Amino acid sequence: MTIDPDSPVLDVADLRVSFGGTEVVRGVSLRISPGECVAIVGESGSGKSVTARALLGLAGSNARTSSERLRVRGRELGSAGEREWQRVRARDVGLILQDALVSLDPLRPVGREIEDPLRLHERMPPTARRARVLELLHRVGMPDPALAARQRSGELSGGLRQRALIAAAIALDPPLLIADEPTTALDVSVQARILALLARFTANGTGLLLISHDLAVVRELADRILVMRDGAVIEEGTTAEVLGAPRTAYTRALIAAVPSGTPRGMPLSVVDRPPAAEAEAVATARTAIETPLPALRDQRPLLALDHVTKTFEVADGRFTAVDDVSLSVHRGETLGLVGESGSGKTTVARLALALTKPDSGDVVLDGTEWSRLREAERRPMRPRIGAIYQDALSSFDPRWNVGRILADAASGTERGAPAPGVAALLQQVGLAASVAHRRPLTLSGGQRQRVAIARALAASPEVLICDEPVSALDVTIQAQILDLLDELQRSRGLACLFISHDLGVVRHMADRVAVMQGGRIVEAGAAEQVFAQPAHPYTAQLVADSPRLVH
Amino acid sequence: MTRGSPADPRRQRRGRTIRHAGLLVAGAVFVMWAVATLTFFAIRLIPGDPAQAILGGPGSQASQEALDQVRRDYGLDQPLLVQYLAMLGRLLTGDLGSSYALKVPVADLLGAQLGGTMLLALLSLVLAWILALGLSLWSTGRGRVSTAVGEGIELTAAALPHFWLAAVLIAIFSSGLGWLPPVATGTPAGLVLPVVTLAVPLAGFLAQVMRESLLDAMQQPFVVSARARGESTTGVRLRHTVRHAALPGISLSGWALGWLLSGAVVVETIFAMPGLGRTLLQAVTLRDIPVVTGVVLLIALVYVLMTVLTDVSSRIADPRLRQEANR
Numbered sequence: 001m002t003i004d005p006d007s008p009v010l011d012v013a014d015l016r017v018s019f020g021g022t023e024v025v026r027g028v029s030l031r032i033s034p035g036e037c038v039a040i041v042g043e044s045g046s047g048k049s050v051t052a053r054a055l056l057g058l059a060g061s062n063a064r065t066s067s068e069r070l071r072v073r074g075r076e077l078g079s080a081g082e083r084e085w086q087r088v089r090a091r092d093v094g095l096i097l098q099d100a101l102v103s104l105d106p107l108r109p110v111g112r113e114i115e116d117p118l119r120l121h122e123r124m125p126p127t128a129r130r131a132r133v134l135e136l137l138h139r140v141g142m143p144d145p146a147l148a149a150r151q152r153s154g155e156l157s158g159g160l161r162q163r164a165l166i167a168a169a170i171a172l173d174p175p176l177l178i179a180d181e182p183t184t185a186l187d188v189s190v191q192a193r194i195l196a197l198l199a200r201f202t203a204n205g206t207g208l209l210l211i212s213h214d215l216a217v218v219r220e221l222a223d224r225i226l227v228m229r230d231g232a233v234i235e236e237g238t239t240a241e242v243l244g245a246p247r248t249a250y251t252r253a254l255i256a257a258v259p260s261g262t263p264r265g266m267p268l269s270v271v272d273r274p275p276a277a278e279a280e281a282v283a284t285a286r287t288a289i290e291t292p293l294p295a296l297r298d299q300r301p302l303l304a305l306d307h308v309t310k311t312f313e314v315a316d317g318r319f320t321a322v323d324d325v326s327l328s329v330h331r332g333e334t335l336g337l338v339g340e341s342g343s344g345k346t347t348v349a350r351l352a353l354a355l356t357k358p359d360s361g362d363v364v365l366d367g368t369e370w371s372r373l374r375e376a377e378r379r380p381m382r383p384r385i386g387a388i389y390q391d392a393l394s395s396f397d398p399r400w401n402v403g404r405i406l407a408d409a410a411s412g413t414e415r416g417a418p419a420p421g422v423a424a425l426l427q428q429v430g431l432a433a434s435v436a437h438r439r440p441l442t443l444s445g446g447q448r449q450r451v452a453i454a455r456a457l458a459a460s461p462e463v464l465i466c467d468e469p470v471s472a473l474d475v476t477i478q479a480q481i482l483d484l485l486d487e488l489q490r491s492r493g494l495a496c497l498f499i500s501h502d503l504g505v506v507r508h509m510a511d512r513v514a515v516m517q518g519g520r521i522v523e524a525g526a527a528e529q530v531f532a533q534p535a536h537p538y539t540a541q542l543v544a545d546s547p548r549l550v551h
Numbered sequence: 552m553t554r555g556s557p558a559d560p561r562r563q564r565r566g567r568t569i570r571h572a573g574l575l576v577a578g579a580v581f582v583m584w585a586v587a588t589l590t591f592f593a594i595r596l597i598p599g600d601p602a603q604a605i606l607g608g609p610g611s612q613a614s615q616e617a618l619d620q621v622r623r624d625y626g627l628d629q630p631l632l633v634q635y636l637a638m639l640g641r642l643l644t645g646d647l648g649s650s651y652a653l654k655v656p657v658a659d660l661l662g663a664q665l666g667g668t669m670l671l672a673l674l675s676l677v678l679a680w681i682l683a684l685g686l687s688l689w690s691t692g693r694g695r696v697s698t699a700v701g702e703g704i705e706l707t708a709a710a711l712p713h714f715w716l717a718a719v720l721i722a723i724f725s726s727g728l729g730w731l732p733p734v735a736t737g738t739p740a741g742l743v744l745p746v747v748t749l750a751v752p753l754a755g756f757l758a759q760v761m762r763e764s765l766l767d768a769m770q771q772p773f774v775v776s777a778r779a780r781g782e783s784t785t786g787v788r789l790r791h792t793v794r795h796a797a798l799p800g801i802s803l804s805g806w807a808l809g810w811l812l813s814g815a816v817v818v819e820t821i822f823a824m825p826g827l828g829r830t831l832l833q834a835v836t837l838r839d840i841p842v843v844t845g846v847v848l849l850i851a852l853v854y855v856l857m858t859v860l861t862d863v864s865s866r867i868a869d870p871r872l873r874q875e876a877n878r
Contacts, residue, residue, distance in 0.1 A: 053775070058779060087781070089778065095775070103775075108790075113780075120786075152871075165776070
């Protein structure tokens with residue numbers, strides 16, 4: 001069969017997938033031409049990942065898939081059996097999943113995983129296969145292909161793992177690649193390099209279907225965007241059309257939720273608000289920014305780290321996680337701490353909470369050298385400092401219901417003040433009182449993070465440590481949580497240490513910013529100034545790498 | 552990333568390995584000591600007179616002078632603590648003593664019995680592994696009916712007591728069909744029923760654990776990745792998930808061998824097989840203290856060695872453990 005070079009590599013009409021009578025993909029149609037990148041954007045549960053898997057015949061054994069047309073390189077696969085699908089996978093369509101730590105078999109060397117498609121589809125002697133693996137690893141920019149081929153996914157860094165996964169997907173040069181959230185777990189600079197790699201494939205004529213919840217990521221690559229909600233495509237157009245002149249309120253909400261470029265104090269979540277209310281919200285936000293923070297800067301800081309150093313023992317000596325770091329947070333102020341994974345951000349959080357003892361230097365909480373106290377002396381002060389983590393679910397006892405979790409946290413108050421009731425706490429974080437009877441597992445990601453915030457506030461703290469509080473959330477949910485944190489911080493005059501790898505989020509949340517690299521603070525200053533005119537080359541690189549909706 | 556001055560990493564790593572090995576040896580010595588002590592005192596709780604046992608049991612009608620003589624010779628008239636320390640002293644020199652009843656050195660007695668019992672236990676372990684892997688692979692990912700059937704078989708098998716299973720197997724294959732001998736004959740055919748008796752309950756238990764981790768592995772994203780590369784479902788099982796399923800089985804095998812050795816007491820008695828288990832049972836009945844102590848110590852030693860072996864093989868099967876050890 002000859003293939004017209006201009007004919008689409010993928011041509012789908014009215015794709016439907018249902019699980020046990022519930023339709024989760026409801027009539028999706030899309031076409032991808034060679035060299036074109038089409039993006040599907042939507043929140044979790046919108047059906048975008050199921051759509052991607054259905055295009056490989058991998059929707060699952062309990063899924064029912066139907067379509068009017070499902071053509072890959074002109075070949076109809078709507079009624080293909082498992083054997084036919086096996087021939088299509090890897091040869092015609094390559095799949096790149098999120099987070100290669102779990103998407104590559106942790107017990108097998110990476111080289112063997114990349115060799116698999118060659119072994120299954122090509123008649124190739126083993127030595128030729130191994131040579132091809134090295135060539136593929138080289139093509140995806142692996143610094144030491146021979147070493148990487150012998151390593152397992154757990155031994156590689158996040159970015160290199162993702163490159164290995166991509167190498168396996170392109171082993172047979174498929175004309176179509178499907179990338180499902182390919183950069184979601186990665187740092188901005190690594191993300192920028194992976195996106196550049198994907199862009200190189202499309203430039204060489206590979207069709208790319210990019211699945212993401214992040215409009216800013218999609219903007220960099222996509223020619224056309226499909227917005228999915230509840231299993232259906234609700235908006236479709238070129239990238240410029242969809243981002244520049246969105247037709248549906250939902251797309252507008254998705255765009256508004258992206259924090260970069262939205263000034264501090266402006267609410268991000270505008271979902272399902274009538275335009276009048278939206279305008280009003282913006283107006284309120286304006287006054288909020290113009291009203292000066294209850295900042296009492298001349299006072300001593302509530303929380304301060306003074307020349308703190310922390311090292312850990314590793315196989316070949318000692319690893320300095322935090323190297324001579326000094327920072328301070330005042331009442332009513334948010335200090336943003338930015339850096340990539342491994343830069344020591346989380347160790348700073350643990351030091352601030354006095355969960356880890358510094359090797360040298362002091363952590364001072366409201367004038368008390370609290371890192372030097374014994375734990376028994378520290379305990380009465382603990383209610384004054386609260387914490388919110390990225391993975392709220394694993395920080396809850398799964399057998400406790402929300403009411404018990406909050407009551408337990410509130411009972412930590414020892415300053416005579418009556419603990420705020422569970423119902424009042426839930427109301428403050430925008431949850432219904434009935435949530436008190438539910439268990440964390442039955443809650444959505446956004447609800448869990450709200451419960452985590454309520455728990456942190458239960459003991460009425462003065463300082464709040466937020467360690468990647470929104471990294472695991474969809475962009476619209478992230479917007480709501482950020483708005484909530486902002487509002488609570490303002491109304492309670494909290495001193496907040498806000499840690500994130502996401503520059504957009506920090507820029508939106510922080511008054512002042514400190515940038516960490518390799519355990520050191522390389523740059524600090526007012527947030528707008530640091531991001532607008534970065535002085536340190538590392539900050540400049542971070543700013544350049546982070547994807548934005550507008551330039 | 553900044554790193555402190557590395558003080559010769561290779562020497563540090565070797566230091567860690569030596570420390571690890573030292574801890575293992577110290578642990579093993581402690582276990583052996585605890586087992587010897589517990590056995591020494593526990594056996595004195597059984598009613599009866601060791602001096603009687605030495606003179607041929609309660610039926611021998613030994614004279615009071617003979618009994619006194621024996622008590623003096625064997626130090627049984629000494630306080631319990633002195634007897635205990637004397638036993639520890641003998642054990643330290645590697646002397647297990649002589650059997651009261653058979654009047655032969657315990658070491659010779661055990662040496663003669665060890666081979667048969669270990670063969671029985673190892674064959675049972677291998678068979679249990681084969682049955683468990685087969686069952687868990689067959690019954691997962693094939694729909695609800697086979698899952699329910701597989702779970703039912705595992706649960707029933709794990710709950711079967713050895714004495715009952717042995718009786719049923721003898722009734723069917725020896726008395727009924729006449730295919731296999733009802734007692735151990737020293738031939739391979741004679742081993743079949745004892746091995747099956749020991750293996751089936753263990754297989755049920757292992758299969759439950761393996762199924763769990765197999766199902767867990769099959770949910771992992773790397774399975775989707777593998778299938779997206781064109782791998783068939785069988786290929787995914789053979790190249791990916793089986794290995795994940797085997798990991799908990801390996802960690803359990805040390806425990807399982809100890810469990811099989813205690814099961815051997817019942818099975819060897821039922822099938823009239825010579826072996827450690829039957830020797831132990833007879834020695835307990837006769838209050839033959841040196842033999843009981845010897846058998847229990849030997850089984851404890853096998854246990855300790857198996858635990859070390861499992862530790863090592865887990866590291867071979869799961870590279871992530873090796874990495875952690877080096878960290």
